[in-house]
Amino acid sequence: MEHLIRKGARYYYRRRVPKALVEALDGKPEITRALNTADPSEARVRCRKVDVEVDELFARARQSGGLVQVRPPMEQTRPMSPANEDYLRRRDEHEEAQRTALCESDEEEAASWDKIAARQVRQERRQEFLRDVMTQIVSRVVASTARIDAPARFATPLTAPTTGAPGATLVEALAAWKRRRDPTRASINMMERVIEIARRSGMPLALTAITRQHVTAFLDSLDTLSRATQRSYLSLLKALFSACVSDDLLASNPASVVKLDAAKQRSVKARIPFSTADLNVIVSSLRNDDAKPSNYWLPLVSMFTGMRMMEIGQLRANDIKIEHYTDSAGKRHSVPFIYATDEGDEQSLKSQSSKRRIPVHPELERLGFVKYARSVSGEARLFPELKMDKYGRITSRYSQTFGKRLREVCKITDARKTFHSFRHGFKNALREGGVTEDVSDALTGHSTGSAARSYGDDYWPVRPLVEAIERVSYHGLECPPSDSHSRKGTTR
Structure with a gap:
């Protein structure tokens, strides 16, 4: 939503003041308001209210032509008690600090891009110098004065038509995409990574200089990634340039006709499930008295539900329902x-189809997961030791810890086996249990793209989900004891 931003867990209203009104509004280049909520739905409602007040403020400034205080009209006419005046003073100081912090963040981002642009210029100068040297060498060897130019693949000048916004860069492209898509923090992180890879592949900073050849070079630089990741990154780049076309920053989308080579073999295979031997090694390394409950429960929950690491890490006690x-x-x-939703504070999902409910597997209930969840109060997170990083990822540190344990303690060194392998194994277990693909997708949160999936209730019916989860078993798995006094678990 336009003018709505998120800093940490809280939401704020931020809107730039038109240049013609800056002087009339006490010289403030933008208006920032704290919305005092962490709930996205409530934030959108409050944002719309503030938007109306700011529109009225701009209208008064245009009519008066004089100095207008940046304060909503309803607060100007409200009788001011000393306590209320003190509150407004402290609020304005807080908002000014927030505005300053946001400006500093913009300056840091601009400085970062300036460094990238400067590095690109230095690289181009080095290439120009090398071409001069090679020209001199060739002239001495073959007595030719022909200049050594760029490689044949770039024989066509890498410049786009001059139509579009002059001076617009990938920084403006990212901002345009954010305005039009209102993406989640995770999506923004992914887009920033795509832009970084594109820059490393030689893509210019200026939008009007980007051509199809640059996009092809970007795609070539993804050779070490899986086909699915390549397809995802290319789709993001297309969406970025599509937003630029909509905002008149580009005349056309340079990535629109670029496609993955269907005949090209990927060099990295997809993730593969853990073997039964792998699972037994992992399970034997878990301790139910671990000081960090996440170390014990995240692998087990993923093994018996197929949930993603982030989906489990962000669970709250009230997400476990009967x-x-x-x-x-x-x-x-x-x-x-277990309900996987994005309704709580600091919760997000990969896609809309990821919103679902999964029955607690009987083995997971035997191990005490439901009992553990009931020991936590309703709104509290099940794993408070997991802290959100600056990119909004709540399991980033746990991911590193698990990976290190997997390689060094469990001695599972196959790079294709990661935490996500639990999800692959769960999918295989559903197939072995004879679960139909539509119910399997409902449990794992996969989307088939069928229009029929949009019919019916928000959640899949309970009975087929329960019957499906009861068919999930890992033959030969040595389950951990339900408590410290239990004997070695039996196989299923």
């Missing part, structure tokens, strides 16, 4: 479910 259903014999049952 649902009821009637089986084919007419008997009533109550089953605990």
